[in-house]
Amino acid sequence: MKSIRLVLTLLAALPALAHAALNVFACEPEWGALARELGGDSVKVYTATTAMQDPHRIEARPSLIAQMRRANLVVCTGAELEIGWLPLLQRESGNADIQPGRPGNFEAARYVALLDRPTLIDRSQGDVHASGNPHIQTDPRNIARVGEALAKRLAEIDPGNAALYQARWKDFSARWDAAITRWQAQGAPLKGMPVVVQHKSFTYLINWLGMREVATLEPKPGIEPSVGYLAEVAAHLKSTPAKAVLRATYQNPRASEWLAERVDIPAVALPFTVGGTPGTDDLFGLFDVTLADLLKVAR
């Protein structure tokens, strides 16, 4: 029995020895982009979802299981964002290294203080995330926090390239800090700007720039608004006017546009993640475009 297992292990290990680059499985585009910044040519990044997909609702497709099978490191948001599909990929993959609790499993939300913690955890409140709002990537300071932890984790998993990861993190961190300072200066006019959001996708962005969220189109997280509820929101906006209705590009524009027309404010599709709109091919582009989009409606 032992010798059989040894042979099987060796057989299974053969293809793994063939490629040297660290296989990174990123659940969302922002973490894929971050892993590329920190890993450079030492990592081969597979991004499981696109900006046009709802990260809450992804099919556990066979192609994703195949990628999970070969992953050395899985980088996901966590905080139950991927609970409908990620556990299944992990279980079906037969890959021990990326199981929960292993170094090969990296949950970004663990390195960030989460907002919007529900006081009442009950499904009657909609699709609530017990540990808090998982859309942490809309605040660039969170990207920095996650980046620092991810650089350490890469070094832990691939010690041979530890110095490289550290050097790339230093370089990225300096550029990122400078960019944050720039964005904050650019974003000064946004302070106090009242906005409506379709889903609680931008809580961290709004918090960072000091904007005010005056209404949410979803009556409860993940529950689509009825026309009646939208009319209520419209009435509410008469007394508390807002500058824009924000949504992520993957979200259906119907509700946003209906309201935008009703109360005569622009409906804005923010990129939400890397690749969401033209010009957001990397993390820097993501915030450049987000800021530009918001400043357009602030005037």
Add this chain to the structure above:
Amino acid sequence: MLRPTLMAAALAVAMPALSANARADENLDALRAELKQMKESYETRIQALETRLQAAEIQANQAAHTADKAVQAADQAEIQAQRASAQAAPVEGTAPASRLSQFNPEISLILQGQYANLDGNIENRNITGFLSPGDFEASSGFSIAESELVLSASVDPYFRGYLNAALDPDGGVGVEEAWAETTALGHGFTVKAGRFLSALGYQNTQHPHAWDFATNNLMYDAAFGGAYTQNGAQVKWVAPTDLYMEFGAEFGNGDSFPSTTSTGLGDYTLFSHFGGDFDVSNSWTAGLSYLYGKAHDRESGMADLNDVWADTYFNGNSTNWIANFVWKWAPQGNPTERYFKFAAEYFWRDERGNLLCADNTAAGGVCNGTDSAYSSSQSGGYLQGVYQFMPHWRVGYRYDRLNDGDYNFGANDPYLPVYDYAPTANTVMVDYSPSEFSRLRLQYTQNKSMIDISENQFFVQYIMSLGAHGAHKY
């Protein structure tokens, strides 16, 4: 319902006819006592779990409070510094891991019920030409299906455990699945042992609440009496390739139709699954599986040539091939708004052995207890499409067709009918899911599984999922 609920208790309660003599009554009492004990023990466990849940919630709320303070502190620190986060108050590790994993184990409960309108005049429901794998009795009116209670969790860093207990509406608990599997073997290997739904084909691992229709397809009814359950062990391996390739084998007692073995190893299966993406909007999976089973006194029945019910017992071998193909489409790979799902499966079965037709002359039948050579070569399948045309709303159509092929009763030929008939069914459904945890469904089936009968069946069904958010298989 159609799946093998092996609890003797449920059988005993459901069939009072068996309790004719005093001995049976004694057994019944013993079983009742055992049932009561089981019920009490479950109640105690649930209470204990609830207490732990409350404690965990209090802890988590406290943690949330602390973390909220940390957020405020961090934000203030950053405002003061007017600098980027790298130098801000360290928050690493303040956010707890997924709450769900703190609830050890994850618990979910599925509630299902339906209203059915069927033809009340049909007796002895079966599938013409096929040795029926079980009891297809169905009646009109309201009914609740078995409520499924699912518990699962990591046992330790090496194993995961899973229990699916079906609470029978008439009392009793059936163990649908109870297994442990490895999580730490790595290299693509997973080993599972216990009672589990076999990985053969596509639909087999789905519990009824995950079906796209209110009723099972004819192929799974005829081939497995619902689904093929293993009491045994499974090993599978996923290849380290871009193309998804999974290979596996199972060995079991073979106590699920079409195998029925009294002792020792009775069956094995070999399965393979492949899959990938055509492009960002289209994905697929396909597979080929093989099942070999040994049957020992496998009970079925049919109307004999006098149209009197006859019980039959089969001893022999059953070899089965199952092919499956699934294609899914969603615009940009985002199924929130719209998606289409196509699924098709086909099975081929060869059976060789002896069939005994129990003496039913007392009831006016013609079977006289002859045990004779029996052979059959049969097949069948289904194809179905489900389209979500707007959020929450889906429509679906399924076509079922079985091919009765060749079957030969040998010396029982003068007593049992041989037809040339292809059982078919056409099903349409529309369902509405207010959220991903609830679903309401309306279904119409034109069922021609029995010769000379075309039955119109209507169903209104609800499916509710409570508790842990289970991930859905592809």
